[in-house]
Amino acid sequence: xxxxxxxKQHLSVDHLLGIKYINKDDINLIFSTADKFxxxxxxxxxxxxxxxxxxxxxxxxxxxxxTRISFELAEKRLGADVVNFSASSSSLxxxxxxxxxxxxxLAMKVDMIVMRHPNPGSCxxxxxxxxxxxxNAGDGAHEHPTQALLDTYSIREAxxxxxxxxxxxxGDILHSRVALSNIFCLQKLxxxxxxxxxxxxxxxxxxxxxxxxxxxxxxxxxxCDVANMLRIQLERQEIAYxxxxxxxxxxxxxxxxxxxxxxxxxxxxxxxxxxxxxxxxSDVADSKQSIILDQVENGVAVRMAILYLLAGKIxxxxx
Ligand code: CP
Numbered sequence: 001x002x003x004x005x006x007x008k009q010h011l012s013v014d015h016l017l018g019i020k021y022i023n024k025d026d027i028n029l030i031f032s033t034a035d036k037f038x039x040x041x042x043x044x045x046x047x048x049x050x051x052x053x054x055x056x057x058x059x060x061x062x063x064x065x066x067t068r069i070s071f072e073l074a075e076k077r078l079g080a081d082v083v084n085f086s087a088s089s090s091s092l093x094x095x096x097x098x099x100x101x102x103x104x105x106l107a108m109k110v111d112m113i114v115m116r117h118p119n120p121g122s123c124x125x126x127x128x129x130x131x132x133x134x135x136n137a138g139d140g141a142h143e144h145p146t147q148a149l150l151d152t153y154s155i156r157e158a159x160x161x162x163x164x165x166x167x168x169x170x171g172d173i174l175h176s177r178v179a180l181s182n183i184f185c186l187q188k189l190x191x192x193x194x195x196x197x198x199x200x201x202x203x204x205x206x207x208x209x210x211x212x213x214x215x216x217x218x219x220x221x222x223x224c225d226v227a228n229m230l231r232i233q234l235e236r237q238e239i240a241y242x243x244x245x246x247x248x249x250x251x252x253x254x255x256x257x258x259x260x261x262x263x264x265x266x267x268x269x270x271x272x273x274x275x276x277x278x279x280x281x282s283d284v285a286d287s288k289q290s291i292i293l294d295q296v297e298n299g300v301a302v303r304m305a306i307l308y309l310l311a312g313k314i315x316x317x318x319x
Contacts, residue, residue, distance in 0.1 A: 011309050015127050015134045018143035019184035027188060031153055033305035034298070041077070041301055051080035054311050057105050059115040060137070061087040061122075066272050066296055067137050067146065071114050074303035078311075083110065098122070099129045106130060111314055112307070115139075120177075133310045141175050141233075146306060147271050148181030150299040152189060155226055157298065158267050158291050163190035168220045171230035171252060171279050174201045174241070178230060178271045183209055196220035197252060200241040217252050221262055228269040229254060229279045245278050255281040265289055272296070 120142035138144040194212040214220040268290040
């Protein structure tokens with residue numbers, strides 16, 4: 001890839017706080033840049049020196065497998081120096097504030113922050129108190145923009161285009177940051193979006209976002225080209241929203257029998273981690289209709305693109 005200061009097209013934002021704050025041109029620029037990184041990732045030598053003078057801190061105040069490893073690999077494959085922080089072993093336990101913690105890390109000449117935090121709006125809050133770029137790696141039940149970008153990139157790869165495709169997001173919409181970011185991203189690229197799940201797990205405001213709402217799983221699957229299954233987020237549920245996981249699986253779990261009853265083959269997605277036998281059975285998760293591991297693979301290229309494009313602003317002194 002070219003020197004960052006030579007990047008001709010720019011993102012309209014200094015941070016990636018949410019899909020709500022970026023536009024269609026930003027998304028298409030991220031995708032075309034990710035295409036180039038995906039090609040590099042398939043070479044025997046997967047590294048480029050584009051971020052060799054940049055230090056990135058990955059701040060994870062909440063558990064993660066995919067997102068944390070994907071960002072770290074993306075940063076290292078761009079040649080960046082990487083420092084990883086986990087809340088459980090930090091001085092936050094001694095009463096230090098988030099802003100003080102991050103400013104202390106930045107004092108060690110860190111250039112960019114990737115942050116996952118349980119509080120919605122935490123990345124937006126932090127962006128007003130520090131002067132480096134922040135990438136939101138998931139803030140509570142608010143947004144998970146890099147997940148939505150890799151999901152939508154994977155739909156574009158599997159189906160050729162996103163425009164006019166029908167995508168249903170199934171499951172725990174109420175507690176999901178993936179759902180909101182996916183809705184914004186898919187709509188910005190011209191897809192039709194439906195949500196499907198138990199009424200108790202569908203937020204009342206959702207129809208005002210211009211999405212269809214369906215409580216019958218079979219009808220939702222008959223409508224869609226793509227089904228994106230979500231995990232039941234028990235860790236964010238303070239009350240019981242349905243009688244039992246067994247009942248949830250009977251009404252909203254996608255299995256091979258349901259898919260075989262459709263008169264078309266739909267694409268199956270899941271952001272992970274999956275709960276086999278609850279929202280998805282193994283014969284669906286591991287079928288050729290499933291692009292779950294393609295999503296994970298594409299996540300590295302998409303995150304490399306975001307890091308590269310935001311780092312270009314540092315070089316030009318814009319951030
Ligand atoms: N999809 C996702 O965010 O997974 P992790 O929680 O493992 O990062």
